[in-house]
Amino acid sequence: MAEPTTFLNAIREALWEEMERDPSVFLLGEDIANYGGAFKLTKGFIEHFGPDRVWDMPISEGIIVDSAVGASMNGLRPVAEIQFLDFITCCFDQICSYAAKQLYRWDVKCPIVIRGPYGAKTSGGPYHSACPEAWFANMPGVKLVAPAHVYDAKGLLKAAIRDDNPVIFMESKWLYRNLKEVIPPGDQVFTPLGKAAVRREGRHCTVVAWANMVHESYIAADKLAKEGVELEVIDLRTITPWDHETVLESVKKTGRCIVFHEAPRTGGFGGEIAAYIGQEGFAWLDAPVTRIGAPDTHVPFAKPLENYYVPNAEDLIGAVREVMAY
Amino acid sequence: MPVDVLLTEGNQVSVPTKLDAKISEAKRKADYQKLFYNMKLLRAVEDRIERVLAKQGKILGGVYTGKGQECISLCSCVHLMDGDFTSPTHREMGVFVARGIPLVEIFAQYMGRANGNTKGKEGNMHMGSIEKGIINYPSQLGNNAGCGVGVALSFKIKKQPNVVMTFSGEGATSTGIWHETVNFASVRSLPVVFMVNNNQYAMGTPTHHQYRAVNLAERGVGYGIPGLVVDGNDAESVYEAAKWAVDRARSGKGPSIIECKTFRMTGHAQHDSADYVPEKLFQEWAKKDPIERFTRFLLKKKWITAARIKEIEDEISAMIVKASDEADAGKFPDPLTALEGVFTDQKIISHKKWKTMIVQQNQNY
Ligand SMILES: Cc1ncc(C[n+]2csc(CCOP(=O)(O)OP(=O)(O)O)c2C)c(N)n1
Numbered sequence: 129m130a131e132p133t134t135f136l137n138a139i140r141e142a143l144w145e146e147m148e149r150d151p152s153v154f155l156l157g158e159d160i161a162n163y164g165g166a167f168k169l170t171k172g173f174i175e176h177f178g179p180d181r182v183w184d185m186p187i188s189e190g191i192i193v194d195s196a197v198g199a200s201m202n203g204l205r206p207v208a209e210i211q212f213l214d215f216i217t218c219c220f221d222q223i224c225s226y227a228a229k230q231l232y233r234w235d236v237k238c239p240i241v242i243r244g245p246y247g248a249k250t251s252g253g254p255y256h257s258a259c260p261e262a263w264f265a266n267m268p269g270v271k272l273v274a275p276a277h278v279y280d281a282k283g284l285l286k287a288a289i290r291d292d293n294p295v296i297f298m299e300s301k302w303l304y305r306n307l308k309e310v311i312p313p314g315d316q317v318f319t320p321l322g323k324a325a326v327r328r329e330g331r332h333c334t335v336v337a338w339a340n341m342v343h344e345s346y347i348a349a350d351k352l353a354k355e356g357v358e359l360e361v362i363d364l365r366t367i368t369p370w371d372h373e374t375v376l377e378s379v380k381k382t383g384r385c386i387v388f389h390e391a392p393r394t395g396g397f398g399g400e401i402a403a404y405i406g407q408e409g410f411a412w413l414d415a416p417v418t419r420i421g422a423p424d425t426h427v428p429f430a431k432p433l434e435n436y437y438v439p440n441a442e443d444l445i446g447a448v449r450e451v452m453a454y
Numbered sequence: 455m456p457v458d459v460l461l462t463e464g465n466q467v468s469v470p471t472k473l474d475a476k477i478s479e480a481k482r483k484a485d486y487q488k489l490f491y492n493m494k495l496l497r498a499v500e501d502r503i504e505r506v507l508a509k510q511g512k513i514l515g516g517v518y519t520g521k522g523q524e525c526i527s528l529c530s531c532v533h534l535m536d537g538d539f540t541s542p543t544h545r546e547m548g549v550f551v552a553r554g555i556p557l558v559e560i561f562a563q564y565m566g567r568a569n570g571n572t573k574g575k576e577g578n579m580h581m582g583s584i585e586k587g588i589i590n591y592p593s594q595l596g597n598n599a600g601c602g603v604g605v606a607l608s609f610k611i612k613k614q615p616n617v618v619m620t621f622s623g624e625g626a627t628s629t630g631i632w633h634e635t636v637n638f639a640s641v642r643s644l645p646v647v648f649m650v651n652n653n654q655y656a657m658g659t660p661t662h663h664q665y666r667a668v669n670l671a672e673r674g675v676g677y678g679i680p681g682l683v684v685d686g687n688d689a690e691s692v693y694e695a696a697k698w699a700v701d702r703a704r705s706g707k708g709p710s711i712i713e714c715k716t717f718r719m720t721g722h723a724q725h726d727s728a729d730y731v732p733e734k735l736f737q738e739w740a741k742k743d744p745i746e747r748f749t750r751f752l753l754k755k756k757w758i759t760a761a762r763i764k765e766i767e768d769e770i771s772a773m774i775v776k777a778s779d780e781a782d783a784g785k786f787p788d789p790l791t792a793l794e795g796v797f798t799d800q801k802i803i804s805h806k807k808w809k810t811m812i813v814q815q816n817q818n819y
């Protein structure tokens with residue numbers, strides 16, 4: 129049997145293989161060349177691909193993204209790293225004002241990927257833990273991707289690099305080294321954007337989740353299965369544009385839906401999915417669509433606070449019980 | 455005592471200059487003795503964090519130290535008075551030592567305890583104190599200088615005689631906000647000093663991938679303010695330069711940049727082996743250790759004795775152990791405190807993450 133691959137290595141392999149496949153793909157970011165990246169994800173890239181394809185950038189997320197946008201206008205396919213996705217706030221303008229609007233304003237494609245680690249559970253505190261998806265979900269023209277499995281970390285990143293639109297690729301840093309799975313070798317791995325995956329089939333309640341919360345959903349599903357409650361776990365994979373069809377089909381079957389994410393609940397992307405199901409799936413619902421998210425606070429540092437903050441399987445189990453009893 | 459610096463003023467770039475603030479011998483002696491004590495204390499605090507608490511697994515998250523850069527924060531802050539503000543980042547533990555933040559608070563902060571500076575909300579160097587004039591910096595580099603300038607603006611509006619001392623690594627000076635900050639401070643002659651600790655690396659990135667100027671202080675030309683380049687491992691040089699810049703700012707002449715040439719004697723953080731840094735640089739710079747250098751100077755001047763040094767070292771070790779143990783005895787914060795402090799006038803009281811958040815308005819809590 130093949131050796132399992134870490135989530136981090138899958139991302140590394142996707143970058144490597146895409147750079148081998150397509151000479152227009154290049155990397156830029158802080159400390160990605162000689163240092164090999166804050167998580168050593170791009171270690172060895174500069175040695176193999178040379179300095180024209182792996183660029184250490186000054187500390188300026190703004191110029192990282194603007195450079196990517198500009199280079200894409202001349203036929204390149206940049207993959208920009210934001211060292212921690214929290215720092216995407218420093219290039220919010222470049223993403224929203226330039227990248228997102230290129231095509232709409234003057235019919236010029238912007239095939240860039242902005243990728244980086246995100247999410248809590250690593251004692252990162254308020255500036256190394258955020259989930260930024262909702263910040264960009266309301267910005268048309270940007271795709272948002274968040275894999276939960278090793279196969280998809282690789283497959284979705286390949287798809288993101290080949291996509292002609294700006295894609296923000298969110299990598300759970302908790303999964304980086306905590307998740308290992310066996311995947312097929314090389315080019316056989318590819319996951320199209322915009323398609324969710326039904327990970328567990330079940331009759332009673334649909335759970336829509338992405339990244340870390342998919343794994344919490346499995347824990348909850350296992351526990352609840354012992355009580356005879358079956359969860360249908362959907363790994364959304366692409367947040368925008370999201371797979372309405374797969375989710376709605378599942379809700380038609382189960383009649384119940386819980387959207388489960390790590391970001392704070394108010395204004396979180398769960399609200400969008402819940403509203404859609406409420407509107408389009410109303411006739412099939414046996415209980416209110418329920419959202420689970422972090423409390424509306426910043427991500428705290430100390431372990432007991434962070435543990436309390438991050439939604440988990442127990443929260444999901446509690447919510448499922450309520451939904452089932454409705 | 456005059457020290458050698460490079461001065462950039464007008465369009466004259468990095469002219470070798472002697473700087474002499476003409477501080478009385480008595481005042482200087484008192485300052486230097488205090489600085490010596492604080493340098494020893496600072497190194498002991500960081501050693502305790504890095505070599506004891508982190509090794510014992512009591513600290514989660516990043517551990518950054520400013521070993522070898524002690525002069526920069528200490529010899530600048532020594533010129534500040536009550537009401538002045540500082541805006542440090544992750545290498546400037548010296549600011550907390552200089553401004554007298556209790557050691558227990560510092561150690562407990564690192565260990566995420568309720569008795570820490572931010573009660574567990576924040577980790578490592580993300581500490582602050584409005585009373586003692588220390589701004590708690592955001593990780594997003596460069597912004598701390600910007601916020602410092604906001605305080606300087608308020609000093610000007612309120613006609614307070616105070617100044618702000620901001621700190622940035624050379625890497626942070628690549629951010630747009632750092633430049634926007636210096637420009638604005640210059641345009642309105644705000645009372646601020648831009649200290650730059652140029653330790654030659656920003657995480658794994660050496661200076662030649664960060665900027666092309668010979669000296670960062672020369673950037674002052676473009677913004678119409680003076681800049682000084684000083685030996686950041688020489689206590690006297692930093693002391694003189696900072697005195698010059700603080701006096702200038704306090705007397706309404708506006709901001710200036712002080713670039714302190716130094717070296718990062720560790721990896722970026724504790725988890726970084728710094729294998730990308732040529733070993734010989736560490737050896738070279740170890741010989742320039744600022745504390746050893748200052749010790750030799752003070753001994754030669756007879757402003758300190760070997761016996762007194764021993765006394766100080768013993769006193770500090772005892773203090774450190776006591777404070778660190780006291781911090782370690784501190785409780786972890788109550789998980790529900792994670793919900794506090796989002797707004798001044800609202801309290802989130804829902805504990806369940808799937809229940810609609812119940813927000814109570816105007817509750818004093
Ligand atoms: C806007 C932003 N981008 C990236 C980072 C990640 N980061 C933290 S420290 C650091 C290097 C800082 O180098 P420098 O300013 O020279 O300070 P030093 O660590 O050398 O003291 C980087 C890239 C950050 N904190 N903020």
Ligand SMILES: [Mg+2]
Nearest residue numbers: 623624655656
């Ligand atoms: Mg530096």
